[in-house]
Amino acid sequence: MRALTWHGKQDVRVDTVPDPQIVNPRDCIIKITSTAICGSDLHLYDGYIPTMQAGDILGHEFMGEVVEVGHGNAKLKLGDRVVVPFTISCGSCFFCEHLQFSACDNSNPAHKADMSEIAYGYPMGGAFGYSHLTGGYAGGQAEYVRVPYSDVGPIVIPDGLEDEKVLFLSDILPTGWMAAENCAIEPGDTVAVWGCGPVGLFAIQSALILGAHRVIAIDHHPRRLELAKSLGAEILNFEDVDVHEALAEMTGGIGPDACIDAVGLESHGWAIDNVLDMAKAKVGLATDRTHALRQVIHCVRKGGRVSIPGVYGGMADKFPIGALMEKGLTVKSGQTHVQKYSKQLLEMIGEGKIDTTFLISHRMPLEKAPDGYKMFKEQQNDVTKVVLKPH
């Protein structure tokens, strides 16, 4: 089959690779009908995530048709149209039982789990197409994919809901939703969202649905700010205003009740701390550029909530622990527990309460995926989401 493979920093190619096969009884094989490039794929593309190997198949936002089912899977049948969560979860460990699906204790293969156990103290769960830290599973920017524990993750899509309406149930929609849920929104709350990429935009939508009084969105790409505005957010361009002062003034001098860092480890901008982080990242002294997170912690009100859906992988320098402690902040973060939200969000899409299709700016065949990566990386203002069609 054809698949998008990683070969090094900013080097991805469409190669012919062996077709996936059923390995374990609960597996299934899916013929991919739609798959997207995620903002977090750019972290792989830019070489920020360690443990990638040449030839790894990328892609963790995908859906398609079930074409083969293992004998231990009683849930799926041939021909089912499913969206597959990017997190691979066994459904029976302590974490899955407590709906902390992305922390699954079993899905990361035993010999791959060493790496994240050493890096983070305990091993991470498995995920598709996202380095060998999360298991080295082949991703879904391909014609076919093997889905382990496929009686737990994939959600069957009813007829009549086309791919583009539901594809983002795989990652960015539940990620935006969980980011908003982690803000523990109360009536009257103002929520500020850093980053109007896909996750930030879905977080804005979710925060309003969850009852936020106001949402203020922060970015520097005019097109993305426009999208935020169209969803009902007030907007700030960080190139034009002092973000802390603007937020304080817009909230009666109090500050936002909750702040969301939907930027993650490749923070843009030319603030002094960011330039230092970038210099250190280049010489290998630190991995994560955390300007957005510092600003989030600085700007949130006393006793406020900080939600971090943005991806980080390593260590951070000059972390504002003083502001965190002295203001008494609550921080919630984590890879998304996708399976916890699938059903609820699918229903909301079906009822027309959530629309995700506004995000898609580009559609292209799988063969053009390397161009898609380059565009998504270099033209962030115009390229908000690339959807690939492998067949």
Next chain:
Amino acid sequence: MTTLDLEAKKEIGDAPVSSSVRSDRAAIDQQDRDWENGTLVGRTVTINRPRQDVYLFWRDVANLARVMENVERIDKIDDRRSHWVVTAPAGRTVEWDSVITEDDPGRLLAWESVEGADVRHTGRVEFRDGPPGRGTEVTATIVYDAPAGEVGRILAKLFQKEPKIQARRDLRRLKQFMETGEISTSEPPDAAPRA
């Protein structure tokens, strides 16, 4: 008392012996038992299954070949004795007979290799209830003598240089198999672990 009921417990508080940072920890029993170098490996894993189920899986030692990466086969000799064949690099194998020396159903199993083993060792596995609703805590502790010469070199490779790594991988597989019925893998079928 088996070898691994180490007196050392009182020196390190309530932490398990295997978490000691002292490299000579296993030396405690060396005089008594005449260990050559007595490497100690230990690891605890929580398995989300009733204690009795986990004990019974382990008590039928042939089951362990399903979850231990390098074990080619385990032949039952009688209720307490088994013969182990372990794959080694370059198409070789190492073998030993093992005998259960202690069996407290649902709580504890201890075993040791019998005279003439390629790798002399003794081990114990304890099964304890976790906090209510939190499954079973399984603590495996093994002391072994890495033999000198060629077998020793093979063994060092077999145990991935750091013996603790192999123990934690095998216990992860045990947990995966008992909790999910499968052993997780991202490899194609011909390279995937058995289940």
